Amino acid sequence: MNRSIRGALLWEPEMEPLPRPTIFEFHGVYMTNYFTENWDNIQSFEARPSDIVIATFPKAGTTWVSYILDLLYFEDVCPERIASIPIHERVPFLEISAPFHHKGKDLADQLPTTPRLIKTHLPIQFLPKSFWEHNCRIIYVGRNAKDSAVSYFHFGRMNFIQPDPLNWSTFLQDFKEDKIVFGSWYDHVNGWWEKKQTYSNIHYMFYEDLTEDTGREIDKLCSFLGLSPSAEKKERVATGAKFDNMKQDKMANYSTVEVMDHKVSPFMRKGKVGDWKNHFTVAQNEEFDEDYKKKMKNPTLKFRTEI
Ligand code: A3P
Numbered sequence: 001m002n003r004s005i006r007g008a009l010l011w012e013p014e015m016e017p018l019p020r021p022t023i024f025e026f027h028g029v030y031m032t033n034y035f036t037e038n039w040d041n042i043q044s045f046e047a048r049p050s051d052i053v054i055a056t057f058p059k060a061g062t063t064w065v066s067y068i069l070d071l072l073y074f075e076d077v078c079p080e081r082i083a084s085i086p087i088h089e090r091v092p093f094l095e096i097s098a099p100f101h102h103k104g105k106d107l108a109d110q111l112p113t114t115p116r117l118i119k120t121h122l123p124i125q126f127l128p129k130s131f132w133e134h135n136c137r138i139i140y141v142g143r144n145a146k147d148s149a150v151s152y153f154h155f156g157r158m159n160f161i162q163p164d165p166l167n168w169s170t171f172l173q174d175f176k177e178d179k180i181v182f183g184s185w186y187d188h189v190n191g192w193w194e195k196k197q198t199y200s201n202i203h204y205m206f207y208e209d210l211t212e213d214t215g216r217e218i219d220k221l222c223s224f225l226g227l228s229p230s231a232e233k234k235e236r237v238a239t240g241a242k243f244d245n246m247k248q249d250k251m252a253n254y255s256t257v258e259v260m261d262h263k264v265s266p267f268m269r270k271g272k273v274g275d276w277k278n279h280f281t282v283a284q285n286e287e288f289d290e291d292y293k294k295k296m297k298n299p300t301l302k303f304r305t306e307i
Pocket residue numbers: 056057058059060061062063064147150151152154241242243244246267268269270271272275
């Protein structure tokens with residue numbers, strides 16, 4: 001089987017598993033070829049002023065926020081879109097270039113909607129410059145490091161286009177050493193936070209806040225985006241985007257993506273704040289906290305590990 005052809009669905013569940021990609025340093029950040037192969041085209045992506053970027057470190061709730069925004073903008077005008085197009089096509093993943101998938105950049109180019117909702121995991125220094133030139137609105141979602149690490153570990157187990165995380169303690173060590181795809185969680189969350197101080201079109205939000213009060217966070221999103229939906233509509237969006245609803249929705253739960261084995265771990269896994277407590281040993285937690293204190297110097301950026 002030729003797996004080198006990209007842009008087509010090549011992999012079928014009855015075939016042997018895809019070989020796991022190798023991780024390597026790319027402009028100072030660990031990546032795999034699935035996110036670097038289309039690099040020049042990504043960097044020269046032509047943004048439009050109406051584009052909205054959803055930027056996150058992996059596993060911060062990207063799909064959740066993408067789903068909320070998609071409902072806010074398009075549920076009334078195009079309900080069939082929500083019922084028939086997977087979320088990763090409605091909100092393309094800009095930098096992805098993997099064998100089973102159309103290139104994210106091409107999907108973004110071809111999006112028929114205004115605004116175009118575009119997802120990225122790129123650290124701040126890699127965002128294509130056209131987004132800055134057009135002063136595009138950016139929604140950044142952060143999630144506490146411990147739950148992010150746990151979620152990323154399970155994601156690596158079930159997703160063949162991720163390097164094999166091997167086991168929890170190895171993965172946790174890799175996380176601390178930034179040897180995971182998209183590199184340092186610390187640089188990512190801090191880089192976007194610092195940018196927010198000078199670029200007013202970033203709305204920085206947190207997974208934990210969204211869990212605590214989804215309605216309140218939808219209100220903040222709407223005010224950032226200049227939307228004024230009715231109370232009924234906001235309620236519909238909050239209900240539609242509940243974990244259990246999204247878990248059942250084939251267009252949101254990634255069950256149509258063959259390179260993910262949901263029997264190993266479902267994409268919509270737990271959706272909780274504090275699941276790290278079921279994974280970290282006491283010693284791992286103490287070491288992690290020590291390391292965290294050294295790396296998180298900015299006192300204004302605070303994450304909650306429980307709510
Ligand atoms: P867990 O693995 O902790 O369950 P991303 O979309 O950035 O890859 O993030 C995936 C994480 O967000 C997963 O976390 C997933 O369960 C969680 N998630 C997705 N939709 C959610 C929702 N509606 N409510 C709460 N968590 C959600």
